[in-house]
Amino acid sequence: MRTRTTAIAALFVALPALSVLGPTDAHAQAPAAAATPSAADVAEAKKKFEAGSNLFKTGKFEKAIEEFRASYAKVNSPNSHLYVARCLREMGKLVDAYLEFEKVAAEAQTAGEKYAQTGETAKVERDELNTKLTLVSVDVTTPESGARLTIGGVEVPQDRWGKPFPAMPGTVDIRLESGAKPAASQSLTTAAGESKTVSIGFASPKTGGGDGSGDGSGDGGSGGETGSKGMSGMRIGAFAAGGLGVAGFVTFAVFGSMSNATYDDLKATCGGPCPADRQGDVDKGKMQQTVANVGLIVGAVGVAAGATLFVLSLKKDKKPEAAHTELVVGPAHLGVRGTF
Known part of the structure; x- marks a missing residue:
């Protein structure tokens, strides 16, 4: 248990003085000055303060604070108020104690010079709580x-x-x-x-969220339009379809070339219809041509779909012309033609 000694005698000297001293300037300016305590109130305040002090010294803080509060109710002495704050501290109610020490310091400042030391003690003991709060x-x-x-x-x-x-x-x-x-x-x-x-801060009508900055934190949230940043789903789909189309054309080119090579080899070695022992090469050539044809179809559809989706993903406030795409196949070339 940690205690500080504030002379009880100070209270005994201060309390009787209240009955003979006139109000301070601060009190005189108040709308209604506190009534001067009677001799009976002073005697009761002393009695309660002594009882509280004895309980405080033995660590019975819950009972001590009741006595100090009863003493303060009879005579508003910063000394008994100081011990109320000390009891709260010893009871582990640190936030309440901190706030109570602040009140004691403010009260002592306006209660006269005789309570100046009490006010300074309250500030010191308040500041000591900073390391725990x-x-x-x-x-x-x-x-x-x-x-x-x-x-x-x-x-x-x-x-x-x-x-x-x-x-x-x-x-x-x-x-x-x-x-x-x-x-x-x-x-x-x-x-x-x-x-x-x-x-x-409270929410702005435009955002619908509270101002919870710091850190928060916190944040009360902020509203507003969403989806204005980043790539749209339609744009992503356009690139995906276009990529699939390019892959299809690559497949067409690779397997078409392999099919042509197989055909040229069979033509050179067979000279006409191939014998049965070359049927495997014939089937391989047919398979390569089939894969090439499928690649051509996938490429054409993918590129056409990608182009269409890209046009549709343009800004909504711009009215694009109707997209038109077509597959162009010539003797020596293959491609897609369209208008955007």
């Missing part, structure tokens, strides 16, 4: 009246938006809510002692 600054890009921001499930006051706010290390969920718009959310992965800054 992560600090997240959230910039709300679409602030709206009535919007609610939470970090790690803890609501963040609007005057703390964009400023470091404590959260437990690990996965930190950030959520921005408003009754008028869909919530925006994102998650961060953080480590102890780390500080991160992210942005979040």
Whole structure:
């Protein structure tokens, strides 16, 4: 157990003084100044503070915090408030303790010079928690009246938006809510002692997604048109069909050449009808010619289909002329002719 000694006597000196000292300038400007505690309230506050101190020293923090809160309810002393924050820390409620130490520091600053040391102690003990917490600054890009921001499930006051706010290390969920718009959310992965800054905002009507940048992360998603980038399916089909057509023409050329070579050999060696022992070569020549013919058909169909698909895949806002393709076969050439 780690404790710090803030003299209990300081409370005893400070509490009676509240009944005789006039309000400070800050208090005088407040709409309604807190009522001066009665002697009975001061005595009860002392009693509760002493009980809380004894419980705190023995490690009974759950019961101690009840006594300190009861003391603070009687007399709003930053000293009892400081021990409320310390109890939260010792109970493992580090985020609550951090925020409570901040409140003590702010309270002590306006409570008079006698509480200056209490305020400084609260700042030191708050900063010591930085190594055990992560600090997240959230910039709300679409602030709206009535919007609610939470970090790690803890609501963040609007005057703390964009400023470091404590959260437990690990996965930190950030959520921005408003009754008028869909919530925006994102998650961060953080480590102890780390500080991160992210942005979040409500969805734009044009995109339909929340601004979850950072990192997020996060990202609330962004809408917009899709398919404007990359190759269309029809264009891919055009190239595939064209490739198949080219392969068919290559097959036609190769097997046609082999068939011609076989025919020339049989013509030279047989001189006429070939004998039965050359029937295998005759059949081979027929097979080569059949494969060549099939390659020719596949090539013609593939190239024609590819050309047609390519024309149809052009931009929709351009009205192309009707595509026309035809196979051209001549005595010494083979090809495809068409208009795009």
